[in-house]
Amino acid sequence: MIQATLMSFPIACFTLALLTDLAYWATSNLMWQHFSSWLLFAGLVGGGFAILGWIVRQAIDRRPTNWPMVVINLLVLITAFLNSLVHAGDGWTAVMPWGLTLSAVTVLLMFASGVMGGGATRR
Numbered sequence: 001m002i003q004a005t006l007m008s009f010p011i012a013c014f015t016l017a018l019l020t021d022l023a024y025w026a027t028s029n030l031m032w033q034h035f036s037s038w039l040l041f042a043g044l045v046g047g048g049f050a051i052l053g054w055i056v057r058q059a060i061d062r063r064p065t066n067w068p069m070v071v072i073n074l075l076v077l078i079t080a081f082l083n084s085l086v087h088a089g090d091g092w093t094a095v096m097p098w099g100l101t102l103s104a105v106t107v108l109l110m111f112a113s114g115v116m117g118g119g120a121t122r123r
Contacts, residue, residue, distance in 0.1 A: 002053060004048070006046065006049050008052045009042075009043070009046035009049075009050070010044070010046040010050060012041045013040070013041070013043030013046060014076070016039050017035075017036045017043065017080075017106075018103040018107050019105050020032045020033075020035040021033075021036050021095050021099055021103045024036065024095050025096060025100060028092065029101055032095075033087065033091070033094055033099075036087055036099070037087045040083055040084040040098040044077065044080055044081060044084060045073070047076070050084050054070075066116065066117055068116055069116045069117035070112055072109055072116065073113050075109050076106055076109045076110050076113060079105050079106045081100075082102060083099060083102035083103055083106060086099045086102060
């Protein structure tokens, strides 16, 4: 139960980062780039707590692990971290084209993780 709650925070942050990147692309207003940077940071912190929660749950419950989903979730965090480094730049080049691309890849990876592990969270 708490694992699903911890996982929902990075999902929301990374999805909103994609939306703020799209808003920056449409308006060129630096506010949206700053929002994306903060959302990526918050999502990475939340993802770190989700990993800790997963480790604790694995140590206590000893359930079988869905390793493909774990690998995809790690790829999500790695992609989001790289995206955060890209967003550390200044202005247009911090978002276009690689920041927006990495945001989209992160969201697609999260979708793939949800499809693969949808049944695991219901048990």
